[in-house]
Amino acid sequence: MVTYGAILWFGKVDNRMIRRHLLAAQRIVLLILTKACRTVSTAAMQVIGGYLPLDLEVVKKGLESSVRLNRYVKWGDYEFYPIQNIDNLSLQEIKNINNVEYDKIKEVVYKTWQSYWETEVHGRDTYEYIKEVNFAAERKWFKPSKGCTYVITGYGPFKFTLWKRGLEETKFCPKCNTANHTSEHVIFQCSHYDRSSFEDIRRYENCKYRLLQSEEKFSKFQSLCNKVIEDCR
Numbered sequence: 001m002v003t004y005g006a007i008l009w010f011g012k013v014d015n016r017m018i019r020r021h022l023l024a025a026q027r028i029v030l031l032i033l034t035k036a037c038r039t040v041s042t043a044a045m046q047v048i049g050g051y052l053p054l055d056l057e058v059v060k061k062g063l064e065s066s067v068r069l070n071r072y073v074k075w076g077d078y079e080f081y082p083i084q085n086i087d088n089l090s091l092q093e094i095k096n097i098n099n100v101e102y103d104k105i106k107e108v109v110y111k112t113w114q115s116y117w118e119t120e121v122h123g124r125d126t127y128e129y130i131k132e133v134n135f136a137a138e139r140k141w142f143k144p145s146k147g148c149t150y151v152i153t154g155y156g157p158f159k160f161t162l163w164k165r166g167l168e169e170t171k172f173c174p175k176c177n178t179a180n181h182t183s184e185h186v187i188f189q190c191s192h193y194d195r196s197s198f199e200d201i202r203r204y205e206n207c208k209y210r211l212l213q214s215e216e217k218f219s220k221f222q223s224l225c226n227k228v229i230e231d232c233r
C-alpha cells in the first residue's frame with residue numbers, strides 16, 4: 001500500500017520527482033478503472049472517477065495519522081496542535097475531536113486538488129463537463145460508460161485526435177467532410193449524427209457541465225454518447 005507510513009514521508013510529496021512517480025503509479029490503475037483511452041491525462045481520469053490524486057492521498061493519510069497520534073502538524077492552511085491533558089478525556093471525546101480534524105483535513109486536501117484542476121493544462125475538454133473535483137464522489141449515479149468517457153475526455157474514435165497522433169489519414173468528419181471530426185463535432189454540431197434521443201443538445205454546447213447536473217439529464221446524455229460513438233466506428 002502506497003500510503004503506508006505516510007506520516008513519515010508525506011511532507012516530501014511536494015518533491016517533483018516523488019510526485020511524478022506517485023502519479024505514474026496511479027495512472028496505470030486509473031486507466032483500468034475509468035475505461036479511458038491511453039492518451040487521456042491523469043488529471044482528467046482522477047476527476048472523472050472521483051479518485052484523489054495519489055500525492056494528496058499520501059498527505060491526507062499523513063495528516064490523519066498525526067492527529068490520531070496527537071502530534072503537532074502543519075500542511076498548507078492546515079495546522080493541528082496536540083490536545084492538552086488528553087488523558088483526562090474519554091475515548092469518545094477524543095474521537096469527536098479527531099473527526100472534526102479529519103473533516104478539516106479533507107477540506108484542505110480537496111481545496112488543493114481543486115486548484116490543481118483549475119490550473120492544469122491537460123484535460124481541458126473534461127473540465128468543461130466537470131468543474132468540481134468532488135463531483136463524482138458526491139454523485140453515486142455518475143458512472144460514465146466507455147462511450148460517455150470518450151466524449152467527455154475528447155479522446156476516442158474521433159478522426160481528428162487520431163490524425164494528430166498519426167493514426168488516421170484524414171482529420172475530417174466522414175459524414176459531412178467539412179469539419180474536424182472531434183467529440184464536440186459529433187455530439188453538438190454535425191447534422192449527420194442522429195440526436196433524436198436528446199433533441200435540444202445543441203443548447204448545451206457552451207455550458208456542457210449542465211448536461212451532468214442531474215441523474216436524469218446525465219442518463220439521457222449518456223445514451224446519446226453511446227449511440228453517437230457506435231456510429232463513429
Ligand SMILES: [Zn+2]
Nearest residue numbers: 173175176190
Ligand atoms: Zn460532420
